[in-house]
Amino acid sequence: MSDMKYKVIGNKRAELGESPFWDEQNGVLYWLDILSGKIFDLDPITGQENEITVGKPIGCAALREKGGFVAALEDGFYFITHSEAKWNAEIFEYIENKPGDRFNDGKCDPAGRFWAGTMSKGDKGKAALYVMDINRTVRKAVDGVTVSNGLTWSLDSKIMYYTDTVTSEVWAFDYDLANGRLANKRTAIRVPDGMGLPDGMTIDAEGMLWVALWGGYCVSRWDPDTGSLLCKIDLPVPHTSSCAFGGRNMDELYITSAREGLDEAQLRAQPLSGALFMVKPGVSGVPMFRYKG
Numbered sequence: 001m002s003d004m005k006y007k008v009i010g011n012k013r014a015e016l017g018e019s020p021f022w023d024e025q026n027g028v029l030y031w032l033d034i035l036s037g038k039i040f041d042l043d044p045i046t047g048q049e050n051e052i053t054v055g056k057p058i059g060c061a062a063l064r065e066k067g068g069f070v071a072a073l074e075d076g077f078y079f080i081t082h083s084e085a086k087w088n089a090e091i092f093e094y095i096e097n098k099p100g101d102r103f104n105d106g107k108c109d110p111a112g113r114f115w116a117g118t119m120s121k122g123d124k125g126k127a128a129l130y131v132m133d134i135n136r137t138v139r140k141a142v143d144g145v146t147v148s149n150g151l152t153w154s155l156d157s158k159i160m161y162y163t164d165t166v167t168s169e170v171w172a173f174d175y176d177l178a179n180g181r182l183a184n185k186r187t188a189i190r191v192p193d194g195m196g197l198p199d200g201m202t203i204d205a206e207g208m209l210w211v212a213l214w215g216g217y218c219v220s221r222w223d224p225d226t227g228s229l230l231c232k233i234d235l236p237v238p239h240t241s242s243c244a245f246g247g248r249n250m251d252e253l254y255i256t257s258a259r260e261g262l263d264e265a266q267l268r269a270q271p272l273s274g275a276l277f278m279v280k281p282g283v284s285g286v287p288m289f290r291y292k293g
Contacts, residue, residue, distance in 0.1 A: 013274040016257030019060040022246030060106035068290040072103035072116035112292025117148020134293035150201040186226040200242025212240040245285020
């Protein structure tokens with residue numbers, strides 16, 4: 001699979017692309033540019049693209065069953081709704097971050113809760129993972145992390161996978177779907193030195209994890225039960241940031257990337273940095289969950 005041909009999808013370029021998610025009801029792929037505070041949408045069949053500007057950095061977003069999005073912007077949890085011909089971002093839970101810190105990756109779980117974590121730029125171990133239940137109550141679920149990333153759940157919903165990027169590890173927790181509680185933290189995957197750092201991830205229909213490797217020029221497929229690397233798909237950009245399955249048959253893997261941290265010489269050498277990519281990896285994914293609150 002390492003020689004699999006990629007496609008550049010759409011014309012948008014992100015400074016820090018992240019959080020792709022597929023709307024299977026409307027056949028649209030959403031993804032973000034964190035730093036510009038934009039949500040992009042793309043119809044892969046028609047090529048039509050649009051964007052929503054939310055007014056501040058946005059770490060992650062997910063579809064909401066009632067319409068619009070739930071999102072973690074720089075400073076807390078928001079609903080993003082459409083009214084009077086425009087999109088509005090309304091905060092309902094403020095999270096006090098230190099200057100320079102912000103929310104990063106997040107996703108909804110199979111019960112419809114919204115999980116999102118922060119990242120700390122200055123102090124190691126000062127970030128956290130939060131969860132918002134469907135009644136809008138928010139609690140801290142994991143403490144002592146630095147760069148919160150890469151959430152996904154096993155196909156039977158009994159395990160949650162989660163990454164603190166700076167550790168080079170993907171962790172597994174026993175997951176109680178009824179109450180959203182975590183237990184028995186352990187290391188599922190250890191990314192070898194020099195391969196890149198684990199960033200956003202997703203799961204396929206065979207229960208294998210797909211992990212974007214920041215600085216690794218690729219996305220990678222792993223067996224979470226054994227921790228073994230199954231394959232990787234090389235891309236022409238150093239900073240792959242996240243991935244999600246989509247398409248009519250859920251057999252297309254969409255991959256975000258970033259320009260952030262690259263100097264002018266690197267950008268000349270990797271001009272597709274910040275683009276959205278698509279590959280057909282030979283396996284399908286599963287639909288992503290929506291917020292039920």
